[in-house]
Amino acid sequence: MTTSELGHQIRLVLNEGGTLPVDATTLKDGDDLYAAGLTSHATVNLMLGLEERFDVEFPDRLLRRRTFESIDAISAAVTELLASKKAA
């Protein structure tokens, strides 16, 4: 999956769950999602949406603020999880 495709898929997840009070397609990859209105409660739904879409599991060590702080950060986490799934 290309980086831009990944970013597009993540935006779809963000919009599906109503995770943010704003349209995720208007955000840049590096924008701070917490500043855009992401709450810690919404982070859980976001994670569940990502797990479902990419068929991965987020281990507890990734369940911290920094993992979900931007679309870039989420891309990095999903990329890592997809790679370890492939390796397994």
Next chain:
Amino acid sequence: MTLLLARARQVGSEVAARHAESVDRDARFPREAFDALKQAKLLGIAVPRAQGGDGAPISDIVAVCHALGQHCGSTAMIFAMHQIQVACVVRHGQDSAWHRKLMERLAGEQLLLASATTEAGVGGDVRSSVCAVERKGKRFTLQKNASVISYGADADGILVTARRAADAPASDQSIVPVLKGEYTLERTSGWDTLGMRGTCSDGFVLRASGDIAQVLPTPYAEISAQTMLPTTHLTWAGVWLGIASDAVSRARAFIRAEARRKPGTTPSGAVRLAETVNLLQFMRANVVAATRDYQRAMEQAEALTALSFAVEMNNVKTGSAQMATQVINHALLVCGLAGYRNDGPYTVTRHLRDAHSAAVMINNDRILANSAGLLLALKDEPELFA
């Protein structure tokens, strides 16, 4: 025992205990205890040494809450609530000259800080605000319809949560300390309650203005997760543990007196007492372990944002709240009518009434619902001695 703790125990046994009954009966601010706490320089202990405090770690703060809780629940709870505000300023104000100055004043003048987080119109959700910091050049104004500001009328300053700016969403909050002289309070409700009557948690409309530099630079979301919530849950749990410990002490004294009266026989309540001491040990272990975990997590900012950490802190609160009433109820059964009376050396009625506040101050059900959400994401079973 640390020197701090010795000072706290002295204030507890010599001052807070003496006035606990009238504080409770008249639902009044524990003025004598706070004069003594200020005199003993205990209000600023968490301020770093560089700003004139003792740099006391969270374990010391929780220990003082526990020590005071054994004598007057309201005094201990106000002390805890004050320390939560101090912790927010200390942990998140180091990079700001205004807040460093405030720390110096907290240590030097022993200022008492209250908090205005709860607001009418948000359904008890302290993580969203209606009111906002309204900027005008280098100044701001702020008006909050705060349904509760504990000891607001007796505090020297108040930490207020509000939306970061007039156009910010409800969850994008800042926290700003305002000091006496910078705000007015218009009382909207009183505080005639079952227990914790001395916290005087009246409702107020707060109108404040100040310098924009007073707004803590870190977003409230972070301050809340990393400092305010863990400090709240741990210090409160320390208070409840103190209240429960004193109820158990009374039950033990009752059984000892019974045993002395009829030497050679085990008093009927002795087995129940053994069970009570067992429960108290659970409660104690929970508070001590969680306090150590927080202390350790504070050394690495990342750990404080982990969902598993949030669940642990939630659990120490809900668990301690539940156990406090359970333990005291057991102590009541041990003491029988002597415990049920409102007077005499074995009364535990104030303890029981005070402890009932634990489950409703940040309602346990709300916290459990929050944990329930977080647990949807968590998967691992951590190591026993991780």
